[in-house]
Amino acid sequence: MENVLFYLLHLSLLIVLSLMLFLFSMTNKKQLHYTFIYSVVSLLIWNIGYLLEAYARMHYGYTVMLFVYIWYLGLCFTPAFLLITSIVFDKTKINYKRYLFLFIPPVVSFIMIITNERHHLFFQTFSVYNTETVVGNYFIIHSIFMYGYMIVCLFNFLYSSIKNSGFFSKQSLLIAIGSLVPLVTNILVTTKVIKVPLYTTAISFSVAVLFTAIAIFRYHLLSISPVALRTIVDRISDGFMVLNDEYRIIDYNKTMEIAFEKILTISRSRSLKEIFRDTCLIDDDSNLIDFINMAKISAMSIIFEKHIQKGHFDKHFSIEVTPIIINKSHLSTVILFRDITENVRHLKDIEEKHAIMMEQERLASLGHLIGGIAHNLKTPIMSIAGIVEGLQDLVNEYRASVQDESVAVSDHLEIADEMQSWLNKIKPYCSYVSDIIDAVKGQAVKLSASSTVSFTINELVKRIQLLMKYELIRYKCELNTRINVNLSSELYGDINSLIQVFDNIIINAIQAYEGKPGFIDFHIDSDNENILFTIRDYAKGIPNNIKHKLLKEMVTTKGTAGTGLGLYMSYSTIKGRFGGEMWFESKEGHGTTFFVQLPRKIRNVS
Known part of the structure; x- marks a missing residue:
């Protein structure tokens, strides 16, 4: 030994x-x-x-x-x-x-x-x-x-x-x-x-x-x-837990502990069900245990979001469940908790601000519609009023001639023919007023709800031309429409939103001439996948110092007369509601061209 x-x-x-x-x-x-x-x-x-x-x-x-x-x-x-x-x-x-x-x-x-x-x-x-x-x-x-x-x-x-x-x-x-x-x-x-x-x-x-x-x-x-490694793990922004097959915690980091310290105590060897009892992570139908089992079966990571509320605790988490599998044997499960509460709140704030901006744009659109209606209806109403006065004179003349024996039958027929002539003059004005009301009714509906249906290029162009007629006449501008696409071609979405976009662009083109007569081109072209709308003016163009901001920020070239909201919201509408693209080209002194490209029959994504 x-x-x-x-x-x-x-x-x-x-x-x-x-x-x-x-x-x-x-x-x-x-x-x-x-x-x-x-x-x-x-x-x-x-x-x-x-x-x-x-x-x-x-x-x-x-x-x-x-x-x-x-x-x-x-x-x-x-x-x-x-x-x-x-x-x-x-x-x-x-x-x-x-x-x-x-x-x-x-x-x-x-x-x-x-x-x-x-x-x-x-x-x-x-x-x-x-x-x-x-x-x-x-x-x-x-x-x-x-x-x-x-x-x-x-x-x-x-x-x-x-x-x-x-x-x-x-x-x-x-x-x-x-x-x-x-x-x-x-x-x-x-x-x-x-x-x-x-x-x-x-x-x-x-x-x-x-x-x-x-x-x-x-x-x-x-x-x-090991302490240095542990320190790194404890200081990462995401919390994590490692579970064994019995759903007991093997390990976790400091971030995980701090994230839930107000409602529960996390410790090793404790069961996940025990720790998260009385929370939506365990009690909901689609709970964490279900996702863990799904991850084990699929051998893939699963990511989902949970809003956890308990007392004064109110947080949103993005949770990633990852099974650790080596040689086809499941060793453990890693659960990563990412606190996205601030992201959710910021997104909610953005949505609220966007809703306010949309409402402002709708109110501005309503004001524009009311002004347009007033001016578009003024001429036919005044004409109808004049016809009514003429008819009233003929009625009075006819009454006076009834008991006058000197008035021949031919005179009565002449009075009737004049009345019929005045009535015939009323019909076009009534038809025009009816068309205006139909077009405006569609736009007004948008102020309370968006309609998502299919519509044709023909419907779109007619309504744009009708609604823009007064503005074009008032400012002595001419809209040159060229359509290189089948008028029955369909788009899918909210036609009222799209009309408002084109109205904004055309009004901006009119105002770019600053009261002077001018021409505006409105062209429609297409290929197998997209329809391209082009609106071009030949006015002063957009200053170089605001080109990079246009469509991305609320900027205007009109000073106090404009807000910059119209184009900004138009861009959001094309991107968000139609899945399309909107861009422009401009050169100072030569004019501006706006392009709106829409996919054929894309569903409304709003």
Whole structure:
């Protein structure tokens, strides 16, 4: 048995020496690397001391105390350096000066050893075998400190490893086994349960170093500090949980904890159903458990949104459920919670502002319609009023002639013919008024609701021409319409919205002439997929300094006479309601051309 342990001591020295050389050869070493190097160097001194003592005893036949002092130098300081390493492992980086007091017990113990011949407080009788050694009173104090260091070291390593890697991770198991070996061995040696040479303790510490080395080489334990990694995970903006097959929480980050701290407490090993009880995540028909099961079956990520309300808690989350599957075996499920509350509120604000702007545009359109109606109906109504006056005169003349015997039958027939002539003049005016009312009725309906039906190019053009007739006559402009498309071609959507868009563009073209006579081209062309409307004026054009803002912002070239709302809302209507495109070309002094391209028969997307 002793021979086996002696060979193991050589192997222990070889392992420690190899590890030390490897650590020294590493580049970009961090504080954790350096503290571990100090531990390995201390353990190396411990092993060398034991080997020197063993070879000297075999050669001289007695114990050379100088070599005993060397091994105790390593023995006293190794637990202290390992404790410092575990603290750095837990905290990432430390101020060494704050922990120098931890070296007071090792220094005192080493002094007590080298002066033991004078006071025998460390050993009353020394032997390289534990069963033959009689310890002194101070050895008990020394053992309390050393075992205390080892227990705290074990706790720090395990706590940090479990916190960052999980309880059943290989790193945690390596640290646990490696740390327990020297702890248990030292207890057995100190209590004399087994009879072995004292260098058995050095071998046991080398086993711990071996397991740590495996963690370094195989699992890159020291390549990045776990706390640093944990800090990164805790500071990401999205919360996450990792669940096992029983829907119990394996891990989560700080963001997740903070996000729900007002309504529930998240902790490891607790069931998801237990934690989120009485919330829509569990109680709704389409709950989180259902999505987890769907993700498992499909082996794909599933994303959905949830509005979670409980008491004063009111948040919106985008939740992504991702199954972790390796070699067709489901290991766990990662659930990512992204707080989109502010996004939802901003979107709601934008929708409300857009609704207000739409209402403003509708009111402006209503004002324009009322003005147009008044002017369009004024001429026929005045004409009808004149005809009524003429008819009234004829009626009075006829009544007066009834009892006049000098009035012949031919005179009565002449009066009737004049009445019929006036009545015939009324019919076109009534027909025109009826057409105006029909066109305006369609536009007025839009102010309360949008109609989404199919309509033809012919319907669209007729209504535009009818509604724009007054404006064109009033400002002495001429609309040149050229249609290179089948008039029965259909579009699908809200015709009233589209008419308002073209009305806005044509009115802007009229106003661009600033009261002067002018021509406006209204062309319609098509291909297999789209219909292109082109409206062109030959006026002053759009200033270069506002071209890039037009359609994207509410800008105007009319000063206080305009708001810029019409074109801005027209662009939104074409994009949002028809899925089309709207753009323009303009050159100062040469005029402006607006293009509206609409897909054939696209459904209303509003």
